[in-house]
Amino acid sequence: MGESGTGEEHYWYAAEKKALLGRLRRIEGQVRGVHRMVEDDTYCIEILTQISAATRALQAVAIGLLEGHLGHCVADAARDGGDPTAKVKEATEAIARLVRS
Amino acid sequence: MGESGTGEEHYWYAAEKKALLGRLRRIEGQVRGVHRMVEDDTYCIEILTQISAATRALQAVAIGLLEGHLGHCVADAARDGGDPTAKVKEATEAIARLVRS
């Protein structure tokens, strides 16, 4: 993962970057909302509903990132006669972590 | 759910309230970390790992809340010869939302 932070191969999500950052700000607000609900002794079931919503929003961000990753990094690895096996394995492991979380 | 905010029936998680609030602060920090990673063009797979960690932490908070809810609200509803059916149904629906999120 030495590629991190080069900012080069990641142009692929540049277009959606602004939208992604907006969604993450909203999720941060949702988690802060859960914090406030616990502080205010809100009824437990309502807090659980809000946690489910934040979880789903986080997973939607993950799915969006994954789509960009498959379409760029994985596809690029396959493009010029390359072997995408390592990239596919890495992506699959990330998917398995998402499915289990 | 008119019970919200009465602050009365919720004494049950008072003891763990401080710990819960601390965990939620940390999750807020994790989401802010994901925001920063996207801003810095961090490698996609690393961002996904961080999102999985935040999702799991949120679900652990939900499980903790649920344990308190079952042990107090649901048990209380059953206690004095009462019928816990409505509380059980409500809790089960919250669990179903968690399982699916």
Add this chain to the structure above:
Amino acid sequence: MGESGTGEEHYWYAAEKKALLGRLRRIEGQVRGVHRMVEDDTYCIEILTQISAATRALQAVAIGLLEGHLGHCVADAARDGGDPTAKVKEATEAIARLVRS
């Protein structure tokens, strides 16, 4: 878990037992269907759709069992002045396994 197989405390799901058994038969058929699809070299994405359907059906059975369990075993433990803590802890651990699977 020495209680298993006494057939006594489980009357609670007797009413729904027939329906549950029917749903499990259908899920068995779905898994057999996935087996056949793999054998026939069905397009991978279609197999994944069928696996998602079987998974969801299994989780719906689990949620139904859990609702019965909370409404009977857990509520019973609370009823006559008893302490439901052990039953609640056991149920919560089962829920955590479901959420993570």
Add this chain to the structure above:
Amino acid sequence: MGESGTGEEHYWYAAEKKALLGRLRRIEGQVRGVHRMVEDDTYCIEILTQISAATRALQAVAIGLLEGHLGHCVADAARDGGDPTAKVKEATEAIARLVRS
């Protein structure tokens, strides 16, 4: 998805086909085991444990299929200067269904 059943583009999982079929047989047995447990009035929590195991096994099969699909169908679509966008979108939708199930 008219490609289904041509048996042509699916050579990719031929090697693992036998292993996959064996795993699916075992999952079928696990579901049959859950059926038997309900029939025998097994303690609810034990049934839930078995359902979690079957669910996890199904998801492991899905992850295995997905790895093959990404490494072959998606990579192939990218290979000879092709545009993998449609294949990536289709795979991402399947992943989203898995994450939510």
